[in-house]
Amino acid sequence: MSERSYSSDEDMALVRLAQQGDMQAFEELVARYRDKIYARAFSMMRSEEDAIDLSQEAWIKAWQRLKQFQGESSFGTWMTRVVINLCLDQLRKQKRHRVESLEAMDEESGGVERQMPVVTVNPTEGLERQELRVRIDKALGQLSQEHRTVLVLHEFEEMEYKEIARVMECSIGTVMSRLFYARRRLAALLVNINKEGVR
């Protein structure tokens, strides 16, 4: 018996089939979005193992809640939110056991970013796309979890301050100060990376 091919179906058609229990249709959705969902998890967790585990968990959760998705956003956006929430839960659990470094506490209390000179020249200008990606990735990896998270949610997920505050369970003021620090720190890091050169 030949299997039906889902590769030419639109996302919503696959969602409707999956909502009726068609696991093969769901598998096609997984195949389409697995990189994106994994990438988002990795950008927040910075651990391949955690990102794989959480992305898998996100797919399982999505299957269980698929009937709640009615197309109010794209499937990719909805799915990204699922994995973001799982990552945030995991980060909260990890934070309970994490020993805060003095530097991290200093960052949180604010004022450190004032020591950074304003970056006036774009340190990434003229770089090839691939090189740019590598440098930004390296710089993001050097931010603390909280600062990276707020940057990811604001710059890549285009969430407003209010929504970020809600999902991160902090005040809007904290979101703003973390975002400000993250941006300034990123600028400084990119300048440093530019000077060192990236291997």
Add this chain to the structure above:
Amino acid sequence: MLILWLLVIGFVSGLHTESAAAEAELKVEAQLVWGTNAKQSPDPKHKPVSEEVRKKLLELPLKWTNYFEVNRKLLSIPAASQKKEALSEKCAVEVKYLGKSKVEVRLFGKGEQVEKRTQDLPKGETLVLAGKAPGETTWLVVLKRLE
């Protein structure tokens, strides 16, 4: 580990110093809710539950996506006493305040007790008792501690 135990003992001791005013009365909101995948309830009197309740129910491993409020009652229960409220002709709930955020909840269906549960219910906490209803739907009794 010893520090953890000391902290736990300290926490337990701290509970005993809760103010008398905080223990005087318990306020619980009880809602009878109908869960379905249909977009509307056949009864026009049923309104969709509040967004807050809806979000909590959607986080649970239930397959229903739409929830409608059938009835809602506010129970004010002094310490060491209980209150019983009918949520429908066939459903009633009794909440007994045992003190220190502990409650004993009894659910009645057609006059018979169907569940008795002792539960910690601090402020903001929600207890949902639920079961199958005809036509692949669900009934839920949502108890939320207000004060």
Add this chain to the structure above:
Amino acid sequence: MNEKEIKLQAYLDKELAADERQQVESALLQDPEANALLAELRMIRGVLAGYQDQTKLPESREFYWSKVERGLRAAERAELSGSRDTAVRTWWRKWLVPAGAFAALALAGWLAGTQTGFFGSTAPQGESSLDDTGAFTYRDFSTGTTLVWLSYPAEN
């Protein structure tokens, strides 16, 4: 960061009300430092806008799906059977340490006054004490919600 810097960032992110936007714009006309800072923030926004995350999942399609599928089937089985054991294990693990202190004190009084409960020991969170209710308990810690699913049927 001071209030001026907060407002500058919020201005860039379009999070200010119209009158506040005007105030910032007026201030920018006379403040070169603020302009320089705004330029930096704008530059970083632009850099990140050009960032295309090309991270790939380091597992083949088939292998990854086999793990996801296993998880889906396990979740479906758990939902169908009303997996009490999973809920109890998760709940128990969560409360074991802080409940330890309570358990010793509560157990003495509980054994004196009550019969053995559904889960076989005292627990601060909750317990169903009717025999054989067939209840399944699930706890969502993120929303502070406990679900008790009963086998009680309802009729029209």
